[in-house]
Amino acid sequence: MYAADRRHFLDFEQPLATVWKQLQNTPEDNPLYTQLQQQLLAMRHVATSHLSAWQTVQLSRHINRPDTLTYLQHITTGFTELHGDRYVHDDKSIVGGLATFNGQTVMFIGHEKGHNLPDRQYRNFGMPHPPGYRKALRLMKLAEKFQKPVVTFINTPGAYPGVASQLQGGGEAIARAIYETLQLRIPVIAVITGEGGSGGALGIGAGDVLLMQQHTWCSVVSPESCSAILWHNSTAKEVAAEQLRLTAAHMLQYGLITGIIPEPTGGAHWDTAQAASHLHQAIAAELEKLSAQSPESRIRQRIEKYAAIGFWEQKN
Template identity: 45%
Template structure:
């Protein structure tokens, strides 16, 4: 099976390989097999819809982690008409795991920040697998304050398993940097649109995750910790990660029902890695739609709505009669 396919896609891969075999045979023997190929292509399309309409949380997590999934830089290149990357936190160094800069989408100037993963081992090492250091979050905050000063909407693209947990990062104030970002983002007076484009893991995601609109791409996850970490804590066994993924309610659909996120951005059939252009177009359309809505609000209304959005999370409703009847 080709390396870019996941285990649960095996039936689909077998059909596609059959189609390729028939095409080769048709060319080699000069036999018209067009009708049979069309029939198999239709079957493959139906099968793909069946597979991707009934995905388990663990399968969605696998798609979110797919090594060929579009990165922040991929989306920036395809969504923005112009972009200039800016570097450094003006205190320590430039963190390549969290990038940012000034861009233009159509005629709308924006500031974009986001976690950046690599696609090869070498690139991932350079990008620290998308796990930002304190200087990355401080760079992001510097750019967000600049956006606030010049009245540019902020777009934050999240794709990280979590903030980097190394000794050096802790010595340089990892927890403080994330906490400060969350506090400062709550008071920024320009629209902030947050999009989970892959992994949305732990405090690493929250460090740039406070926004007026929090969106998730269709096959992504957003969680307080990874399923592996949850399994290791609760069951003392990381092999229970699949069970943890289901219990954590990490998918876009689950989080929409819990009112943690505000919208789901559709992905191309098979996931964003199957069609970069279409995935970027769907994301661009959604971002522009949200910016237009948020630009209608005054800074005071924006801050009030943002406060209320996060303030209502985690409320508990007790169903007294049901509880008493079960006693």
């Protein structure tokens, strides 16, 4: 079954729209229903079998893509949200709290975008202000106090760049979060579940492990911003996306991430339950490995990993 409210189709998904509408109007006991399901599944595979970098960016932003709270409903029980940075206010673009995962208590923190315009405005489109990163760091330190692992879900185009954020110390808040995260004595797993935009992603992404879902991206700048900087308009965003090498496959090739989490055929927005199942398996496997290591070993490896990132070519 496909949710009745899933009606948004990206430009390269348009061939699927007609079949999907037919499926919605066909009773499940009709023999045609199964045929339409199979046809739609095959078309979903074709639509995403050879994605360009820009199409990957589009999928990562899909309005129906599962967000942090949706995934937590599927992979945890008893989630209790914790609020506020204890300095300014409660940034709604970052959510966090304790939940039971695989029989143990885990601190989950993640960006939250929302699925409609009012909700996205409420969440500031997933772009945190400094209090969001200070809240995230507070929750990580709380988890460390009680020796609970941390899992973060990253899905942001970037930290909010407005004047208010700069006046509140946006750069310092992100830098402090990264610095403190690297020294936490508990396991920290970060997963990019949508957009991994610049420092906005790094602020909750400096863990022992960095995973990416299959149709996500990670870069110092978005394709539109890169196009605006280099070509002085946003029309070259597709070229910029290719040049930025921002897909999960590129990140794995360059050794910047630990692994790629597969998504359902066509993308996570087609089957939230299956996407959550893959996510659950990946997190559980990494938690088991990290829990077997000493805190000193994890901290050392964490710092060495990030210190080794980067390469250059020197020409004489």
